[in-house]
Amino acid sequence: MRLRNVNGAEEKIESHPSIVTPNHETHKGSWDKVFGNSNPIHIEIGMGKGQFIRGMALQNPNINFIGVEYYDSVLVRALEKFIVEDIPNVRLLRLDGEHLPTCFAPHELSRIYLNFSDPWPKIRHAKRRLTHERFLTIYRDLLASEGDLWFKTDNRLLFQFSLVSMNNFGMIFEDVSLNLHEEEPTDNIRTEYEQNWSDRGFPIYRVEARFNRKSEK
Amino acid sequence: MRLRNVNGAEEKIESHPSIVTPNHETHKGSWDKVFGNSNPIHIEIGMGKGQFIRGMALQNPNINFIGVEYYDSVLVRALEKFIVEDIPNVRLLRLDGEHLPTCFAPHELSRIYLNFSDPWPKIRHAKRRLTHERFLTIYRDLLASEGDLWFKTDNRLLFQFSLVSMNNFGMIFEDVSLNLHEEEPTDNIRTEYEQNWSDRGFPIYRVEARFNRKSEK
Numbered sequence: 523m524r525l526r527n528v529n530g531a532e533e534k535i536e537s538h539p540s541i542v543t544p545n546h547e548t549h550k551g552s553w554d555k556v557f558g559n560s561n562p563i564h565i566e567i568g569m570g571k572g573q574f575i576r577g578m579a580l581q582n583p584n585i586n587f588i589g590v591e592y593y594d595s596v597l598v599r600a601l602e603k604f605i606v607e608d609i610p611n612v613r614l615l616r617l618d619g620e621h622l623p624t625c626f627a628p629h630e631l632s633r634i635y636l637n638f639s640d641p642w643p644k645i646r647h648a649k650r651r652l653t654h655e656r657f658l659t660i661y662r663d664l665l666a667s668e669g670d671l672w673f674k675t676d677n678r679l680l681f682q683f684s685l686v687s688m689n690n691f692g693m694i695f696e697d698v699s700l701n702l703h704e705e706e707p708t709d710n711i712r713t714e715y716e717q718n719w720s721d722r723g724f725p726i727y728r729v730e731a732r733f734n735r736k737s738e739k
Numbered sequence: 740m741r742l743r744n745v746n747g748a749e750e751k752i753e754s755h756p757s758i759v760t761p762n763h764e765t766h767k768g769s770w771d772k773v774f775g776n777s778n779p780i781h782i783e784i785g786m787g788k789g790q791f792i793r794g795m796a797l798q799n800p801n802i803n804f805i806g807v808e809y810y811d812s813v814l815v816r817a818l819e820k821f822i823v824e825d826i827p828n829v830r831l832l833r834l835d836g837e838h839l840p841t842c843f844a845p846h847e848l849s850r851i852y853l854n855f856s857d858p859w860p861k862i863r864h865a866k867r868r869l870t871h872e873r874f875l876t877i878y879r880d881l882l883a884s885e886g887d888l889w890f891k892t893d894n895r896l897l898f899q900f901s902l903v904s905m906n907n908f909g910m911i912f913e914d915v916s917l918n919l920h921e922e923e924p925t926d927n928i929r930t931e932y933e934q935n936w937s938d939r940g941f942p943i944y945r946v947e948a949r950f951n952r953k954s955e956k
Contacts, residue, residue, distance in 0.1 A: 678917050685902065685915045695906040698899045700917060700944070
């Protein structure tokens with residue numbers, strides 16, 4: 523996503539602590555208190571403008587959703603959606619994916635969504651891809667034993683890399699789609715980006731996978 | 740491939756025992772004697788009209804190739820190629836994939852190719868797909884410890900099924916391509932079918948994978 527500087531983004535974010543949770547480290551292991559219930563927690567890493575997490579939260583009122591986004595200028599666009607609508611089972615976090623373990627306890631999450639993550643096409647940047655083993659290690663620790671990872675993208679090279687990376691990490695594929703909209707599940711929530719690229723005729727790829735707990739050290 | 744009855748196919752096959760090896764069970768564990776050398780052996784299961792195995796054999800004179808095909812009417816088309824050209828490192832076998840263990844000893848093969856295998860789209864026929872675990876078990880036993888399986892297809896649903904099946908079997912992906920001709924390796928040999936479907940604009944999928952010998956029982 524192209525980043526533009528948004529004037530006043532930081533102030534706007536700070537003025538809505540009931541949506542963008544501040545001091546997030548203090549909730550590590552106790553997000554049930556933030557939500558006021560012990561429903562499963564799903565997070566989206568790199569939430570963008572928030573269309574996906576909004577749709578998911580409305581569709582699944584008995585699941586708690588946390589949208590994670592590093593860039594203020596993007597986060598504020600998602601925030602605007604949740605200011606006009608009061609959706610009780612959503613919180614947003616301003617956070618880098620690498621720092622997830624500062625905010626969540628081991629096994630605290632039930633699902634992680636990665637949607638249209640930055641492909642980092644240069645080989646020397648492979649470590650920054652959110653499906654690199656460096657991140658898979660983090661996800662494995664944060665997910666509950668039955669938890670899983672759902673990843674979708676239009677980027678063929680990133681998807682190829684991710685299938686190999688996830689397989690080599692010992693993850694177990696539950697489902698793979700190489701053209702999600704050809705056989706679109708009725709509950710698929712499209713992101714803004716997904717809608718746009720699909721309209722242009724590009725296939726959307728998706729994998730659903732879990733971690734192999736037998737080989738856990 | 741559409742099957743047509745070919746008059747005299749059986750007689751033609753039987754009259755070229757130096758190409759289509761008869762009594763193949765007798766060579767189990769001693770294919771080096773058939774070829775007169777101990778080069779690695781690669782087989783293609785479902786060879787079709789033989790363009791792939793011919794190209795591979797010419798490109799790799801230090802590898803022995805065996806094309807396996809069940810249908811006389813198809814096998815005879817491949818045979819015709821090898822009658823007009825004498826290629827020493829090729830043999831053909833009239834055999835059903837399920838019966839491979841009658842002809843090859845454990846670990847006798849270095850690579851197995853599956854190209855554009857029958858997709859068997861109906862769920863009740865899933866067991867017939869050549870990447871079903873029923874077949875993967877056979878391949879694992881026949882391949883040498885460093886051996887691998889290369890599978891390419893234009894059929895999206897079969898490829899999706901195969902990625903999940905191979906992953907769930909514990910196979911280790913070495914490479915995945917979701918549009919092989921976009922980044923075509925210089926040594927890729929196209930089958931007749933591959934050429935045809937690619938010309939029509941369909942992506943060709945390929946996975947290269949090996950078996951996880953650590954988990955072998």
